[in-house]
Amino acid sequence: MATKLKSVDVVLVGFGWTGAIMGKELCEAGLKVVALERGVSRDTYPDFAYPKIADELTYGIRGKLFQDLSRDTLTVRYTLKDTAVPYREHNAFLLGEGVGGAGVHWNGQTYRPSPEDLQLRSHMSARYGRGFIPADMTIQDYPVTYDELEPYFDRFEYLCGTSGRAGNLNGQKIEGGNPFEGWRSRDYPTPPVVDVYGATLFANAAKQLGYHPFPQPASNASRPYTNPYGVRLGPCNLCGFCERFGCYLYSKATPQTTILPVLLKLPNFELRTRSLVTRINLDSSGKRATGVTYIDEQGREIEQPADLVILSAYQFHNVRLLLLSGIGTPYDPVSESGVVGKNYAYQMMSSTSVFFDKDVAINPFIGAGAGGSQIVDEFNSDHFDHAKQGFVGGAYIIGGQTGGRPIQQLSVPAGTPAWGAEWKRAAKDSYLHTTSVVTHGSVMSYRDRYLSLDPTYKDSVGQPLLRMTFDWHDNEYRMSKFVTDRALEIVKTMGPKSHSTLLRQPGDHFDVRQYQTTHTTGGAMMGSRPDNSVVNRYLQSWDVHNLFVLGASAFPQNIGYNPTGLVGGLAYWAANAIRTQYLKNPGPLVQV
Amino acid sequence: MSSNKTSLARRRFLGKAAIGVPATALLEGSKGLVQNAIAAESDPSSYRPTFFNDHEWEFLKAATDRLIPPSSDGPSAVEAGVPEFLDRQMQTAYGHGGLWYMNGPFFPESVPTLGYQLKLAPRDLYRVAIAAVDNWCTQNRGNAFAQLSDAQRDEVLTLMQKDQLPLRELPVRVFFAQLLQNTKEGYFADPIHGGNRGMGAWKMIGFPGARADFVDMSAQPGKVYPLGPVSISGKRG
Numbered sequence: 001m002a003t004k005l006k007s008v009d010v011v012l013v014g015f016g017w018t019g020a021i022m023g024k025e026l027c028e029a030g031l032k033v034v035a036l037e038r039g040v041s042r043d044t045y046p047d048f049a050y051p052k053i054a055d056e057l058t059y060g061i062r063g064k065l066f067q068d069l070s071r072d073t074l075t076v077r078y079t080l081k082d083t084a085v086p087y088r089e090h091n092a093f094l095l096g097e098g099v100g101g102a103g104v105h106w107n108g109q110t111y112r113p114s115p116e117d118l119q120l121r122s123h124m125s126a127r128y129g130r131g132f133i134p135a136d137m138t139i140q141d142y143p144v145t146y147d148e149l150e151p152y153f154d155r156f157e158y159l160c161g162t163s164g165r166a167g168n169l170n171g172q173k174i175e176g177g178n179p180f181e182g183w184r185s186r187d188y189p190t191p192p193v194v195d196v197y198g199a200t201l202f203a204n205a206a207k208q209l210g211y212h213p214f215p216q217p218a219s220n221a222s223r224p225y226t227n228p229y230g231v232r233l234g235p236c237n238l239c240g241f242c243e244r245f246g247c248y249l250y251s252k253a254t255p256q257t258t259i260l261p262v263l264l265k266l267p268n269f270e271l272r273t274r275s276l277v278t279r280i281n282l283d284s285s286g287k288r289a290t291g292v293t294y295i296d297e298q299g300r301e302i303e304q305p306a307d308l309v310i311l312s313a314y315q316f317h318n319v320r321l322l323l324l325s326g327i328g329t330p331y332d333p334v335s336e337s338g339v340v341g342k343n344y345a346y347q348m349m350s351s352t353s354v355f356f357d358k359d360v361a362i363n364p365f366i367g368a369g370a371g372g373s374q375i376v377d378e379f380n381s382d383h384f385d386h387a388k389q390g391f392v393g394g395a396y397i398i399g400g401q402t403g404g405r406p407i408q409q410l411s412v413p414a415g416t417p418a419w420g421a422e423w424k425r426a427a428k429d430s431y432l433h434t435t436s437v438v439t440h441g442s443v444m445s446y447r448d449r450y451l452s453l454d455p456t457y458k459d460s461v462g463q464p465l466l467r468m469t470f471d472w473h474d475n476e477y478r479m480s481k482f483v484t485d486r487a488l489e490i491v492k493t494m495g496p497k498s499h500s501t502l503l504r505q506p507g508d509h510f511d512v513r514q515y516q517t518t519h520t521t522g523g524a525m526m527g528s529r530p531d532n533s534v535v536n537r538y539l540q541s542w543d544v545h546n547l548f549v550l551g552a553s554a555f556p557q558n559i560g561y562n563p564t565g566l567v568g569g570l571a572y573w574a575a576n577a578i579r580t581q582y583l584k585n586p587g588p589l590v591q592v
Numbered sequence: 593m594s595s596n597k598t599s600l601a602r603r604r605f606l607g608k609a610a611i612g613v614p615a616t617a618l619l620e621g622s623k624g625l626v627q628n629a630i631a632a633e634s635d636p637s638s639y640r641p642t643f644f645n646d647h648e649w650e651f652l653k654a655a656t657d658r659l660i661p662p663s664s665d666g667p668s669a670v671e672a673g674v675p676e677f678l679d680r681q682m683q684t685a686y687g688h689g690g691l692w693y694m695n696g697p698f699f700p701e702s703v704p705t706l707g708y709q710l711k712l713a714p715r716d717l718y719r720v721a722i723a724a725v726d727n728w729c730t731q732n733r734g735n736a737f738a739q740l741s742d743a744q745r746d747e748v749l750t751l752m753q754k755d756q757l758p759l760r761e762l763p764v765r766v767f768f769a770q771l772l773q774n775t776k777e778g779y780f781a782d783p784i785h786g787g788n789r790g791m792g793a794w795k796m797i798g799f800p801g802a803r804a805d806f807v808d809m810s811a812q813p814g815k816v817y818p819l820g821p822v823s824i825s826g827k828r829g
Contacts, residue, residue, distance in 0.1 A: 051824045054802035057781035062686055073693040076706060085702050085709050088693045197813040239804035248804075361816045365799055366806040406780040406799050418753070419659040419772055420746070424796075428665045431797035432817075457695060511705040 002293055007305035008032045011292055013277045013321065014313030016101020017564065018550035018571040020255035021159075022310050024229070024263045025575035029583060032268045034304060036294050038276040039068070039098030043256050048104075048246025056405040060244045063090045065105045067097035067314070071460040074316055076512055078471040080333060080448060086457055086465065092511070093518040094244065096314045099273060100255045102518055103564070107243035107402055108219035108252050108370035110162045111561035112153045112569070114381035115146035115182040120392070120557065128387055134475065136447045137392065138343055139557040143528045143537035146182045149569050152576070154185055156568030157217075160253030161225035161233045163371055164188035164217035178214045178375070180383045193222045193236055193371025195400065198354070198362050198435025202399020203374040205493035211376045216398065217565075218370030219253035229262045240403030242369030252369055272296070278463060280309055280325040280547065289547045295461060307586075308546050308578070311524075312571075315553040319451050319523035320466040328534050328543050331450050333469075339534050341452050343445035343522040344468060345558040346510075348395075348476045349438060350484040352501040353411035354491055356433040364404030364434060370562075373400030376490065379483045380442075380560040391478040395441030395560045397487045406431070414500035437491050439483045440517070442560040443476055451523040470510055477506045519563050521555035529592055536590040538577035539570060545588045548574055636673045636789060643682040643715060644675075647736070651722045652678055654738035658745045659775045666796030667789070669775055677778030677787030682715040689713025700763065710762060714770065721767035724759045725752070782824050791829035794821040801829070 009031035012019040023033050042048075042065075058064050067073075067090075075084035096102025116123040119141045124133055133139065166187040167177025192215035195203070203213040220242070221233040236251040250257050263269055274297035281290045281303065291305035311318045322328055322340050329338035356362060366372075376397040378384060386392065403409060411434050412426035454467035484503050491499050502514075527533025530542035539554055541547040550571050552563045559566070581589055641649045656669035656678075669675075681687050694713065702709045712720060725748070729737045733744055740748065751757040753772075755765035778787030780794070782802065788794065794801050801821035809817060821829040 050804060051802045051826075054804045055782055055784070055824055057777055057785055061777060061781075062691060068691075069693045070690055083699070085699050085706050086693045086695070088708050089691070091707060194810045195813070196810070200813055235807075237804075238806040238810050240806070241804055361814050363806075363809060363815075363817050365803075365817075366809055368810075372810075404799060406794070406797060407777050410780070410797070419749070419775075421661050421663050421665075424660055424663060425665050428796050431799065456697065509703065509705040512707040513705065 002301040002303040004303040004305065007291070007307070008034045009306065010034070010308045010310060011036060011304050011306035012310045012312050013292060014038075014101065014311070014317065015099055015255070015271060016096055016312065016314070017103040017255055017568060019101075019310070019312035020259040020263060021568065021571040022312055022550065022575050023269060024259050025572070025579060027263065027266045027269050029579050030268070033270070034306070035269070035271045036275040036277050036292065036304070037099055037271065037273045039273065041099050041271075041273045042104070042246070043099075043260075044246065044248065044250055048248050050248040053245055053248045054239070054241050056407050059241075060405055061407055063094065063244070065098065065244070065246060066090050067095035069095075072465070074466040074468055075454045075457050076468045076470065078469070078509060080469060084454055084467045084469070087512055091513050092516055093520055094515075095316065095518070099260075099271070101314060103254050104246050104256065105244050106518075106564060109562035110157060110160060110164075110217045110219045110370070110565045112182060112565050113146070113559045113561060114180065114383070116382045117559045118142040118144065118146055118149075123382060124386070124392055127382065132386075133392060137475065138445045138447055139392070140527060140532060142556060143526055143533070144573070149573055150183065150185060152572040153565060153569040155572045156565060158189050159227050159229070159258050159568070160219035161189050161221040161227060161258075162217055162219045162253070163190040163193050163215075163222040165192050165215055167214060176214060178377050179212045180377050180381070188217065190222045190225050193218055193220055193238070193368045195374060196238070196366050196368070196372040198364070199372055199374040199400030201435065201494050202437060202490065205490050206374070206376050206399070208493055209490060211378055211490070213374045213376050213399075216370050216373040216375050218368065220369045220371040221251050221253070222371065227258055229259060231258050231261050233257055236368045236371055238366050238368040238372060240365045240367040240405065242367065242402055276461065277321065278324070278461060280311075280321060280327060282325070282327070282544065287544060289544050308548075311547065311549040312551065315520050315523065315551050316451070316466050318549050318551055318553040320453070322524060322534065322549070323453050323466070324463055327541065327547065330452060333448050333450055336447065339525070339532065341450045341523050343525050343556050344449050344451045344470060345443045345445045345521045345555065346470065347443050347517045347519045347558055347560075348441045348472065348480050348504060349516045350480050350487070350501060350503040352437045352484075352487060352491055352499050354435050354437055354494060354496045355411075355413050355430055355498045356435075356496050358429070358433060360433050362433050362435045364401050364409065364431065367401055367403035369402055373398050373402075379486055389478065389482055391475045391482070392444055393442035393475070393479050393560060395439040395479065395483040397437065397439050397483065397490065399435070399437045399490070401436050404431070411436070411500070413498050437487050439480065439487050440560060440562070441476070441479050441483060443558045444473070445522060445557040446473055472504060472508065472510055474506065477504060480504055517562070519552070519558065521552040521558045521563065524549045524553035525556040526554040527556065536588075538589045539574040540577075540582075540589050546586060548578065550574060636671060636676065639673070639676040639679070641675070641679040643679050643687070644718070647726065648718065648722045649675065650738035651726060651736070654745060655749065655771060656775050658742065658749055659772060660779055667792035669779055671789070672779050672793055673787045673789040674775050674778035677781065677785055678718075678774055680786040681774065682718065687713065687715040704765070708766065710766060712762070717762070717767060717770060720761050721759075721764070724761040725757070725764070725767075728757060728759060783827070784824050791821045791823060791827070795829055
């Protein structure tokens with residue numbers, strides 16, 4: 001029998017980026033907010049303190065800051081006919097858990113989507129004809145435009161102290177920024193982090209080929225910065241322990257370095273860690289949430305009533321909680337009915353190690369996370385003519401490196417044995433003289449790619465795991481080949497001694513053993529109608545009006561960019577709708 | 593006999609440790625400090641495994657010594673203390689499978705691209721696989737793995753890598769992949785974990801370890817980094 005607590009105005013399920021943003025916004029509106037986080041409490045000091053954080057094995061390889069998979073993971077299968085098996089160890093993606101979520105161990109890439117990414121189906125159909133989009137590709141438009149979201153992208157970047165160089169200020173093109181980006185109302189809050197040497201070599205080659213490389217937008221502050229909440233970040237020192245690690249220098253924007261110092265002190269805010277929400281409770285009509293049930297640190301079942309429930313967990317967990325709570329109709333790929341779990345998508349990468357002679361000191365251990373790399377965006381979104389290419393989507397090309405941690409990031413030339421004296425000689429000869437060029441590409445959504453509850457496997461409290469049904473489609477192999485060919489033209493222009501490339505070839509399965517990105521999306525997508533989406537344009541559940549579902553679960557398909565800029569922008573957009581519309585008149589914000 | 597060895601090792605250790613460890617720490621018997629000092633200073637051959645038995649220990653030394661062999665380029669896996677690293681890892685949550693989802697049912701015949709699907713935690717994987725490979729070597733090459741010649745050991749490791757050494761107990765490629773990954777971990781991880789003795793692997797490739805501050809260098813693109821490595825323990829190489 002669950003212990004029932006006193007009701008609060010708002011309960012947040014999960015306390016990473018979106019939970020922290022929403023918590024701050026709704027506390028400002030005067031509401032009593034409780035955040036339930038299933039993981040542990042952690043902060044810059046002492047949890048990410050130097051020198052213990054500079055431990056590749058503990059953080060980079062064993063994943064001390066990631067979700068504890070021993071308690072909860074998901075299962076994976078390739079087709080509807082297969083039996084799924086568990087994702088037993090972190091490799092392909094690094095799920096978030098604990099205060100700050102995956103926002104602790106990200107790299108800081110802070111992109112906005114291209115304007116056409118948000119109206120992808122209508123844009124591609126208009127430019128290339130309706131027949132251009134394959135029949136089984138279930139992409140659809142976001143129910144919100146770039147122009148509407150611009151002020152909220154801006155808010156997230158100014159929260160983070162994002163470093164970068166504008167390419168389009170209020171419609172005016174700026175030399176040295178991204179010429180393809182949507183307009184921005186003002187420049188980045190801090191200038192770009194200095195380029196690492198590999199990025200300089202890449203950018204020089206890209207310019208020779210007529211491209212327009214620019215510094216990667218990075219929430220790694222390039223100088224001291226105080227954000228609008230009055231929280232201060234310090235300049236990045238290019239330590240090379242960024243993605244997979246916590247930042248010991250207060251330079252990488254995380255909930256801890258941008259929001260929590262203010263939010264945790266507010267009298268109307270309360271954080272409860274080690275609190276595992278097991279379901280969202282509904283009233284007898286099934287149309288209103290009454291709160292959530294969770295298991296606390298002592299194993300007790302607790303009911304927390306609330307007027308407003310915000311799902312702000314990692315994308316997979318948002319979808320799983322909707323399914324476990326019976327909210328919305330689960331997607332069925334056979335009858336193509338239902339929406340919860342539909343349009344799961346991912347990203348497809350290729351990577352090329354670029355080996356130089358011994359007189360070129362790349363010093364790969366110098367890395368600033370997202371900062372210090374250079375980007376070519378000519379082949380992303382619809383920045384190029386897709387007519388002859390026969391695929392939807394694209395990728396950016398990135399040159400440089402985030403660090404040179406030797407267990408994970410040491411490369412040896414193609415043809416080198418994986419062990420023995422030859423491997424050892426190659427490791428010694430290559431390490432200091434190697435950089436990388438990566439393509440970071442979109443994945444579309446498809447009829448047969450989705451999320452559902454697993455029929456067999458359970459988590460530590462006996463609830464079904466989420467099941468992913470996913471494998472690559474031809475569209476993505478073609479996209480990756482085309483953009484990788486362009487990347488290799490740049491690589492050859494860099495004049496290296498040799499290079500070796502990992503490209504997913506047609507027929508290759510999605511390989512859970514190879515890290516690609518932690519950019520898993522969809523399953524609770526936003527859309528224009530209840531029959532094509534789980535949430536409306538304000539991330540409000542169509543079925544339960546006092547439930548909002550934040551995060552990348554709202555993406556109808558994935559973009560070629562890193563998702564956090566869009567995730568943060570959408571969180572501020574939803575918070576604004578709650579503050580200015582919902583609180584005055586609680587009910588559906590979109591009528592159909 | 594064994595107590596003589598221990599006291600000799602201890603005398604050796606005290607003689608060397610006096611250089612780097614504050615006397616107060618020794619007097620207070622700070623266990624962590626003393627253990628770290630042993631790991632950093634003593635001869636790799638003096639480490640006594642606490643998880644692996646004698647046969648397993650001989651196997652691991654013989655196998656890792658071929659995966660990263662001795663040469664003028666830098667330390668071998670054994671010289672770097674990789675076997676000690678492996679033994680210590682087996683005692684951690686990782687070794688016990690505590691970091692992985694280990695609920696069944698298990699489908700070990702799943703395609704490799706779906707990742708690790710054995711019921712065995714790392715420490716059990718090592719135990720089962722070493723016995724099975726040694727058994728195969730005895731039956732097919734006339735000796736346990738550790739007693740084979742370098743060329744024979746390379747041949748067996750290659751068969752394991754290519755999944756061409758059939759074992760009833762497990763798919764041998766899974767064990768080989770785990771062994772190679774853990775060997776490279778022990779070779780390149782910070783010495784606080786028991787391998788990478790004297791930061792020898794870092795010196796070989798030029799990685800500066802836990803320095804983690806390159807503001808000065810970022811203003812000098814393409815210049816050779818001038819400093820040697822440093823460990824989390826504060827030791828400099």
